[in-house]
Amino acid sequence: MTLQSTGYQTGFGNEFASEAIPGALPIGRNSPQQVAHGLYAEQLTGSAFTAPRHANRRSWLYRIRPAALHGKFELLEQGAFHNDFGSGPATPEKLRWNPLPTPPAGVDFLDGLYTVAGNGSPEAAVGVGIHLYAANADMHGRWFCNADGELMLVPQSGRLHIETELGVLDVEPQEIAVLPRGVRFRVSLPDGQATGYVCENFGALFKLPDLGPIGSNGLANARDFLTPNAAYEDVEGNFSLITKFQGHLWRADIDHSPLDVVAWHGNYAPYKYDLRRFNVMGSISYDHPDPSIFLVLHSPSDTPGTSNVDFAIFAPRVLAMQDTFRPPWFHRNIASEFMGLVRGVYDAKADGFAPGGCSLHNCMTGHGPDAATFEKASVADTRKPDYITDTMAIMFETRAVIRPTAQAMDAVHRQLDYPDCWMGLKKHFVG
Template identity: 40%
Template sequence: MPVTQFTVPEKYTYNVGLGSYHHSEALKGANPVAQNSPQVPPYKLLTECISGTSFTTPRNLNLSVWMYRVTASINRGRYVPYTAETASSKAAASPMTYSPNFLHWDDFRLEPGYDWVSSQKVILSSGDIATKTGFSYLVFAATKDMAPNTAYYSSDGDTLIIPQAGVLDIKTELGYLMVRPNEIAMIPRGLKYRVTLPAGSARGYICELRQGHFRLPELGTIGTSGLANARDFQIPVAVFDGTITEGVASCPAAEWTIIRKYNDSLFSCTRNQTPFDVAAWHGSYYPYKYDLGRFSVLGSLLYDHPDPSIFTVLSAPSFREPGTAVVEFCIFPPRWQVMENTYWLPPYHMNTMSEFIGIIMKDPEPNPNTVFKPFGGMLTGAMTPHGSDKKEHDAERAKAFKPAKVATEPVMAFLLESASIPGVAEWASKIVIEK
């Protein structure tokens, strides 16, 4: 069965279908019929909208969500700098550095004692948040839940989460997502959420996309299905932390802290009610998750390698040059290689794209001799020559041809590929192995 056999069972139910317009009601009838902004919505809720794209973005790319909630997000105290210690605040701020060499990290080795927000550290970055260009790649290693009555959101970009170990229980304004290794999740810019750890510590990778949004790649002559299929993306259903009294929805008073990332700095404010007061929502701008085990791998049936773009799960196209991407998220799952007179290792190459590879490994005790270790990474900047070493190529060249399964479980590698050259944060450059 083409799904991952997770050790921690699913807790939640979901809508399905990436790119579709969805609606969900925690209170029956809480979404107004036809009208988005009635004078008084059902249950005397308030209307709040998030625009994920400009108002006049073409219809097929336009993203927004309408929420019907007890208290508008505007009801809060003033934002002040968030002064709690974070893993990043302990690292000296410094300009990014650039290396033309192949960069390899064995293990990002984050310190314990932090939660989802405070454990995040940027490793690679390109572009500029204020002008909405480029991306950051981060790592996280959370060893505790976010504090009670605390929620977080990023103003800087969409957050693609790639767990490597542990389980993330993510409560968003639009509902729950449970995310395990070999699943990915995307939280859109501006949406509040909190993260708890039902199975203890969790760590992994994050791609913060500052420009545009991820979507499924075009399939061209592949046709209607294949690669990541829209039906396999799971979207939360509405959750309402309140009650109804005489037809009026309400939530109890309680002090909450909202932590917000704004131009790469953290701020916080308080409010006197939960942000999880959305009784219903409808729209095209929502979080989602996807089991990488459902990826429908396509490939060559006779000879040679297709380009690795055949493994693209999600793409954030760049409109600067046709066919390029701000970031593409690709995977190298277990698959059969059946080509004749060819072997599975890619040919030596230099690409216009910069490639960051990380390893999601389900085996908690991976082979210590493997080059690719979980929670490590590899960066090959644009036009950096790379490929497997001569020994591996020689071994494959000497083999008799027969169909074989490669990248067998429990290994899953991912690739974040970009048209831009990322800089390396100082802390990450200090633990890098250059080749």
């Protein structure tokens, strides 16, 4: 069973309409007494019914069977994918991990999810879960639904073929996919293996940031976001529906594919974005700007100007600032930063930060370039621009402390000597 992509629609948050069979979409009403082709009408809602029109997110689905048709749920044994961020002391130490170890054969995307850190909870509807995945098998005979939050998938190696209720997303490294809360999906691996990062957003839906003084262009452009056209399968058999609800996984029998939506319209749908299309902003005079200029998407919070989570990237760019320390300066933030490396080398670290690895610098923990990077940048000729190429780093930044999980703190791939990379910083003071 493999659904093929039928193409994409462009734009972010648009009112889309798509039908895999002509005439499947009703005209002039959402829920007619009898839907064409014997389909069921079902609304999938991702916001409060009374949310302002610009923030209201919902889609109408016209499907072969309604989503209510499946067996009873049973609790699954808790694995490495969860929202248990602990209640004990959270260390202020700088943390870094090597890429996940290679999994044994037969591990699909769902079984390959590994929770590194997070904050908040699905119950409180704030915060994030931050996960990695390492998989080498397709999902067969089962589908996954996350009722706790929307999922942002960031492939690091290997392509993902993501079949959802609303259509198909084909995503490769240096692209991202966002799967709305409640949408059922299945993942296959065209390259036979895949690794990457996942941000599970419990708070407000991801949106494009306002541009303010930047103007009407720049950063991520709405037209570069792609939403799938309708595609469906009508398959029967003995299958499983796995649902994540309140931090736990549940399983129910289902005798058909839930990917049976023949047509849909609305603005609550999966989408993908190519990070290489990000229009990088930066200084052309002096100083290194704040990383907020690298913001792709963010989940707003109840505090104006402060996000539940920011998703920023550090893409290829030109550093032209003169008489300026060009790498990120040493800093301590009210926000907490989780970073990953998709490709190449990150310009603030000389070594040790490998593609597929990750780091965590929590609230007010001092960090910045390591000793080797500092020494090199301090004597660089800034009369010439520095072309940073063949790289892609990502950051999930939150207003709350990001708590590492017990399994991540005890992991064999954690770099226990990571803080040592700053120990070579020399005293240059000549009072």
